[in-house]
Amino acid sequence: MIAAFFDIDGTIYRNALLVEHFKKMIKYELFQDVQYRLKVEEAYQLWDTRKGDYDDYLLDLAQLYVVAIKGLSLKYNDFISDQVLLLKGNRVYTYTREMIEWHKKQGHKVFFISGSPSFLVSRMAKKMGVDDFCGSIYEIDEKTQTFSGKITKPMWDSIHKQEAIEDFIKKYDIDLSKSYAYGDTNGDYSMLSSVGNPRAINPSKELIKKIKDDENLRSKIQIIIERKNVIYKLDSNVELIEF
Numbered sequence: 001m002i003a004a005f006f007d008i009d010g011t012i013y014r015n016a017l018l019v020e021h022f023k024k025m026i027k028y029e030l031f032q033d034v035q036y037r038l039k040v041e042e043a044y045q046l047w048d049t050r051k052g053d054y055d056d057y058l059l060d061l062a063q064l065y066v067v068a069i070k071g072l073s074l075k076y077n078d079f080i081s082d083q084v085l086l087l088k089g090n091r092v093y094t095y096t097r098e099m100i101e102w103h104k105k106q107g108h109k110v111f112f113i114s115g116s117p118s119f120l121v122s123r124m125a126k127k128m129g130v131d132d133f134c135g136s137i138y139e140i141d142e143k144t145q146t147f148s149g150k151i152t153k154p155m156w157d158s159i160h161k162q163e164a165i166e167d168f169i170k171k172y173d174i175d176l177s178k179s180y181a182y183g184d185t186n187g188d189y190s191m192l193s194s195v196g197n198p199r200a201i202n203p204s205k206e207l208i209k210k211i212k213d214d215e216n217l218r219s220k221i222q223i224i225i226e227r228k229n230v231i232y233k234l235d236s237n238v239e240l241i242e243f
Contacts, residue, residue: 001172003179004103005165005191008114008124009058010184011201012096016058017116017124020088022065024080030072058185062115062136062156069138070149077119077147085123095224095231096182096201100128103180109172113164115156115187132171134164162190186210193217199224211236 009016069077103110112133114121121135137153140146154160168174180197181188185204192198193214198221200207211218223234 001109001174002106003109003111003168003172003174003176004099005111005113005168005179005181005195006096006100006130007161007183007185007188007191008112008121009116010204011182011188012092012100012112012128013124014091014093015088016061017084017114017120018062018065020084021080021117021120022061022068024083025068025072028076028080030076030080058115058156058187062154066138066151067149069147072147074140074145074147081119081123084120085127089124089127093201093226094229095226097128099180099182099199100130104129108180109168109174111168113155113161113191115154132168134167156187158187158190161187162194165191165194183207192221196220198222202226 006012009018100110109132110130112121112125112128112130112135114124114133114135116135118133118135118137121133125133134155136151136155139148139150139152141148155164165176169176176194177196179195180199181191181195182199182201183189183192183203184201184207186206188200189207189210192200193216198217200211200221200223202225203211203223208223211221211223218236221236223236225232225234
């Protein structure tokens with residue numbers, strides 16, 4: 001079976017589902033401690049003004065989010081999550097949206113593997129009609145029906161994404177040599193390295209450096225850049241300009 005593995009945040013979705021969920025939590029004032037809001041704004045400002053690494057920004061935000069979500073009731077979370085997909089769910093890249101449809105027509109299995117929370121990834125998977133998904137799992141306090149503030153399976157790093165791929169291989173009998181993967185950050189490195197047809201979508205500087213240092217990956221990867229309504233395909237010898 002041929003598969004197509006897609007990261008979501010920055011690869012399909014034009015931002016991060018986790019970021020949109022965090023914004024909604026702030027908007028509806030569902031946590032009182034303003035330190036989280038200030039830290040998130042500081043992290044984003046560094047990235048927005050190109051004074052910080054995108055990978056580091058997402059990791060910092062994910063760590064803040066784990067704490068900030070503590071005590072949020074499942075009822076409120078369902079409402080916020082539905083709002084995120086309803087209001088923001090169509091903010092996707094043309095290239096990856098079309099590739100998802102292409103893979104479906106070829107009879108390939110399509111999977112989402114994302115560092116965003118599973119309760120958001122599942123909604124995006126349903127919206128786009130893919131076969132299966134894996135997102136970060138946030139622990140629930142069954143007694144209070146709220147989030148405990150702990151995470152049992154973070155999916156934003158390369159190691160856990162590789163574990164998810166291995167689970168899908170067992171479940172669906174996948175041939176990785178003929179399969180595809182789409183990602184944009186270092187967290188997608190193992191996913192891209194493991195398949196025969198890797199594609200880096202608007203890759204971060206950190207991921208491009210990884211690609212350049214990996215001769216095997218460099219020899220087979222496509223680099224796709226989408227800006228405005230133009231899609232560019234670059235080779236792996238793309239030059240990095242340091243400032």
